[in-house]
Amino acid sequence: MSDPNMMILYVDNPVASAAFYADLLGKQPVDASPTFAAFRLDSGVMFGLWSKHTVEPAAPAAVGGAELAFGLPDYDTVAQVFRAWSGRGLKIVQQPTDLDFGRTFVALDPDGHRLRAFAMAPETAPQHTAA
Numbered sequence: 001m002s003d004p005n006m007m008i009l010y011v012d013n014p015v016a017s018a019a020f021y022a023d024l025l026g027k028q029p030v031d032a033s034p035t036f037a038a039f040r041l042d043s044g045v046m047f048g049l050w051s052k053h054t055v056e057p058a059a060p061a062a063v064g065g066a067e068l069a070f071g072l073p074d075y076d077t078v079a080q081v082f083r084a085w086s087g088r089g090l091k092i093v094q095q096p097t098d099l100d101f102g103r104t105f106v107a108l109d110p111d112g113h114r115l116r117a118f119a120m121a122p123e124t125a126p127q128h129t130a131a
Contacts, residue, residue, distance in 0.1 A: 006048060008047075009049055009050070009111070011051065014051050017109070017110060017111065018037035021037075022039075024085075025039060027039060036049065073119060078105065078119045082096050098121075102119050104118035
C-alpha cells in the first residue's frame with residue numbers, strides 16, 4: 001500500500017475556501033469547480049476542499065478534530081507568519097507560545113479548521129551532519 005497522498009477538508013463554500021487558501025499558500029488550485037478545489041503542495045501531497053453539502057457518502061463534519069500543521073524553520077519565521085496571518089484577518093485561537101516541542105500558534109480558516117504554524121525547539125530539531 002502506498003502512503004496517503006491527498007488530504008481533504010469539507011467546507012461550506014469550496015470557491016471561497018479556494019480563494020482563501022490560494023492567498024494563504026501563494027498558489028492557485030490545479031483543479032477547481034463549484035463543489036471541489038485541489039492544490040498541489042510543494043511536497044507533492046494534494047490538498048482538496050470538498051463541499052460538505054455534496055460529498056458522498058455524506059460526512060458529518062467535526063471541525064476542530066484535526067488541523068493542518070505548517071512546519072517552519074525557526075522561531076523568527078513563526079513570528080513572521082503570525083504577523084502575516086493576523087494581518088490577513090485570520091482568527092487567532094492560540095497566540096504564539098512555547099510548548100514542549102517548540103514555538104507555535106493556531107489560527108482558523110473560514111470554516112473553523114485549525115491551522116497550526118510551528119518551529120521545533122532548537123534542542124529537539126533534527127540535526128544534520130555532513131557525511
